[in-house]
Structures are given as C-alpha cells and as structure tokens.
Amino acid sequence: MKHPVALTLLVLLLGGCATQSVPPAAVYTLAPDFDGASASARKPHNPDPILKLAPIRSTRPFTSTRMLYMKNGIEQNSFAYSRWSDSPVAMLQLQLTEGLNRSGRFRAVLPPAAAMKSDLVLEGTLLDFSLHLDDGQAAAVMEIRFLLLDSRQRKVLASQLFRTRVPMDKPSPAATAEALNQATRMTLQQLTGWLAGLRLSGN
Numbered sequence: 001m002k003h004p005v006a007l008t009l010l011v012l013l014l015g016g017c018a019t020q021s022v023p024p025a026a027v028y029t030l031a032p033d034f035d036g037a038s039a040s041a042r043k044p045h046n047p048d049p050i051l052k053l054a055p056i057r058s059t060r061p062f063t064s065t066r067m068l069y070m071k072n073g074i075e076q077n078s079f080a081y082s083r084w085s086d087s088p089v090a091m092l093q094l095q096l097t098e099g100l101n102r103s104g105r106f107r108a109v110l111p112p113a114a115a116m117k118s119d120l121v122l123e124g125t126l127l128d129f130s131l132h133l134d135d136g137q138a139a140a141v142m143e144i145r146f147l148l149l150d151s152r153q154r155k156v157l158a159s160q161l162f163r164t165r166v167p168m169d170k171p172s173p174a175a176t177a178e179a180l181n182q183a184t185r186m187t188l189q190q191l192t193g194w195l196a197g198l199r200l201s202g203n
Helices: 002-020 089-102 171-199
Strands: 025-026 050-053 067-071 075-083 106-109 120-134 137-150 155-168
Touching: 025 155, 050 089, 050 171, 067 171, 089 106, 089 120, 089 137, 089 171, 120 155, 120 171, 155 171
Parallel strands: 025 075, 050 106, 050 120, 067 120
Antiparallel strands: 067 075, 120 137, 137 155
C-alpha cells in the first residue's frame, strides 16, 4: 500500500523541479518620459478645446500582453518569457491622455469613460507595435492612425497615419521595450505637433 503514496510523492517532487526550471517572465511597461510643453501656453482669449479620447482599436495581438516580434513582414511570434504589464492598447490609452494633457494645447483631455462633453474626439487604430526582424536588420515599429472628429458638427476634421521606426543593435526583449518606449515618445510629439497645426478652438 506504500508504493502508490511513494509514487505520488515522486511525481510531485519531479513536477516541482520542472516548475522551478522555467524562468519567471520579465514584465515591461511604457514610461516614455514626456517632453510636453507647459500648460502655461494656453490663451484665455482663444479658449482651447476639450478633447476626448475614444478607446483605441486594434487587432487581437495588440490587445493581449504578449511582446511580439515579426520576421520578414509575415511571421509573427512572441517572446516566451517576456510580456507587457498591460496590453499595448491599454498602455497607449493612458500615455496618450497624459501626454496630450501635458502639451497644454487642450483645456482638458478626457479618457473614454468620462461623462463630460467634449468639443473634439480623437480616435486611434493601432496597426503595429512590435519588433521587426528583416534580413538581419532589427527595428521597433509603432504604427497608428488617428481620426479627429468634431463632436458638435459630427464630422471628420482630419486623419493622419504615424509610423515610427527605431533601429536596434540587439533584438532582446529589454531592448525592444526601450525602443518601443522611444517610438511612443516620438509618436506623441508628432501627434501633438499635428494637432497644434490644425489651429483648433473650443466654445
């Protein structure tokens, strides 16, 4: 009768050893170190508009926490023991809100769940947020399209596609996270400049 118990203990011990042999997942996040303009740039005689961000849309790979890489433009995989702290669309939603608020271009930048009415709505569709490996060349790529809508007149004011590519020497998960943070910062700067060039105003 002792043999089944001994066998069970042996299986549990071996299972524990197998579990310990698997390295813990490294977790990365977005913290792009904003360089936004000061909010003091607002002009009281020309009220800045209130902007609301719609939920960022994307394909399924960018709604998970997997850290993705792509080979030769068609083969998509993920790092086995590395992941994002949240999905790219969720992290970017927070970074866009904070970055645009810090730009000083808007009276307020509202998250999607805000009940307050806005003058403008910014819709984003994330098309790429991954490491690209093409013919021995490595680069972090972020691609996102924005639509700016007038909430009052219910029409599209402008559309713009931003594609940022950051070359990398060593395509590791840590280097990928750092490069995609840089790509996010660059995209935010381009987005802020684009919106400022539209000469928008509020009520």
